[in-house]
Amino acid sequence: MAAKTGILVIGASGQIGTELVMGLRSRYGTENVVASDLKTASTEVLESGPFEQLDVLDRERLHQIVVHYNIGQVYLLAALLSATAEQKVMPAWNLNMYGLFYVLEMAKEGIVDKIYWPSSIAVFGPNTPKLNTPQSTIAEPTTVYGISKLAGERWCEYYFNRYGVDVRSLRYPGLIGYKSNPGGGTTDYAVDIFHKAVSAQPFECFLSENTRLPMMYMPDAIRATIGIMEVESEKVKIRSSYNISGFDFTPVELADEIKKHISDFQITYNPDFRQAIADSWPSSLDDSRAREDWGWKNDYSLEMMTADMLSHLTTTVS
Numbered sequence: 001m002a003a004k005t006g007i008l009v010i011g012a013s014g015q016i017g018t019e020l021v022m023g024l025r026s027r028y029g030t031e032n033v034v035a036s037d038l039k040t041a042s043t044e045v046l047e048s049g050p051f052e053q054l055d056v057l058d059r060e061r062l063h064q065i066v067v068h069y070n071i072g073q074v075y076l077l078a079a080l081l082s083a084t085a086e087q088k089v090m091p092a093w094n095l096n097m098y099g100l101f102y103v104l105e106m107a108k109e110g111i112v113d114k115i116y117w118p119s120s121i122a123v124f125g126p127n128t129p130k131l132n133t134p135q136s137t138i139a140e141p142t143t144v145y146g147i148s149k150l151a152g153e154r155w156c157e158y159y160f161n162r163y164g165v166d167v168r169s170l171r172y173p174g175l176i177g178y179k180s181n182p183g184g185g186t187t188d189y190a191v192d193i194f195h196k197a198v199s200a201q202p203f204e205c206f207l208s209e210n211t212r213l214p215m216m217y218m219p220d221a222i223r224a225t226i227g228i229m230e231v232e233s234e235k236v237k238i239r240s241s242y243n244i245s246g247f248d249f250t251p252v253e254l255a256d257e258i259k260k261h262i263s264d265f266q267i268t269y270n271p272d273f274r275q276a277i278a279d280s281w282p283s284s285l286d287d288s289r290a291r292e293d294w295g296w297k298n299d300y301s302l303e304m305m306t307a308d309m310l311s312h313l314t315t316t317v318s
């Protein structure tokens with residue numbers, strides 16, 4: 001039987017998918033990477049290779065696409081994020097869990113070979129050690145999003161142990177990029193702030209000034225994602241999900257960094273319901289297992305990310 005060379009990205013029109021599809025296409029060839037989502041994709045994604053409209057909960061259509069494109073690897077990104085999930089509890093649970101089950105089942109049945117599924121810092125909760133949060137520690141999430149991610153991690157490990165499913169996962173921190181807007185998370189402020197700054201507008205932050213969260217620049221996240229999928233199976237020793245870390249900051253520290261480039265930038269603080277979510281999450285992460293097991297290392301610091309974000313967004317605005 002011919003090797004399954006196709007790669008399917010589900011949730012390809014979101015913040016990560018928009019960049020991951022382009023990263024995968026430049027590595028594996030445009031025709032081999034199929035983007036799919038409920039909604040249409042960016043012009044760059046649409047014009048550079050195949051796109052299929054897909055509701056991941058439509059199991060029959062998912063199966064048809066996988067067979068039609070000879071898919072071997074699935075990157076499952078479709079989910080409702082932390083803030084949106086608190087407003088849509090049951091839809092979030094259904095999407096975040098059943099999307100994963102359908103893909104895990106396809107791998108169990110041998111229809112696809114390998115799965116990537118992202119977890120999140122949201123698996124941790126208020127009783128977790130906040131500083132340099134270890135890989136294995138208390139995980140008692142208090143959000144529907146965090147509960148779904150923790151359950152997803154357990155199911156990934158279960159399918160690996162029981163059925164040999166080759167599933168790989170990272171616990172992303174908050175991700176920051178300039179190519180697409182974030183989709184309803186608690187860390188979204190760290191992207192929104194840049195759009196206001198380059199438009200010479202003041203920014204009202206929905207988190208308080210000293211809320212410290214782990215974050216990562218998108219190029220590092222894309223490299224980590226493709227990296228864990230390419231490494232030999234034996235090196236992936238954790239089959240629930242790996243902590244990965246970039247840097248951490250508070251809103252006031254990010255604003256101060258932006259002010260080094262745009263001196264009259266103004267920020268005010270008006271915390272809303274997302275403050276409680278952020279308060280339940282770690283401030284920084286220990287990602288030593290990812291470094292030891294498969295060689296993860298971030299490139300970007302807060303300073304480098306800020307300069308790069310501003311230079312790209314300034315070009316877009318002017």
Ligand code: NAD
Nearest residue numbers: 011013014015016038055056077078079120172174175183
């Ligand atoms: P996003 O909200 O920007 O994108 C999700 C995409 O999924 C959207 O384009 C949406 O249209 C699509 N989608 C929703 N329901 C669907 C369905 N039924 N079928 C098919 N597609 C559907 O999210 P993102 O930031 O790109 O996150 C991708 C994944 O990474 C999620 O699993 C998220 O939990 C995880 N993650 C993201 C971050 C972050 O900071 N962005 C951090 C930790 C984990």
Ligand code: SER
Nearest residue numbers: 081082120185186187
């Ligand atoms: N960035 C994500 C969120 O805020 C974390 O998973 O929901």
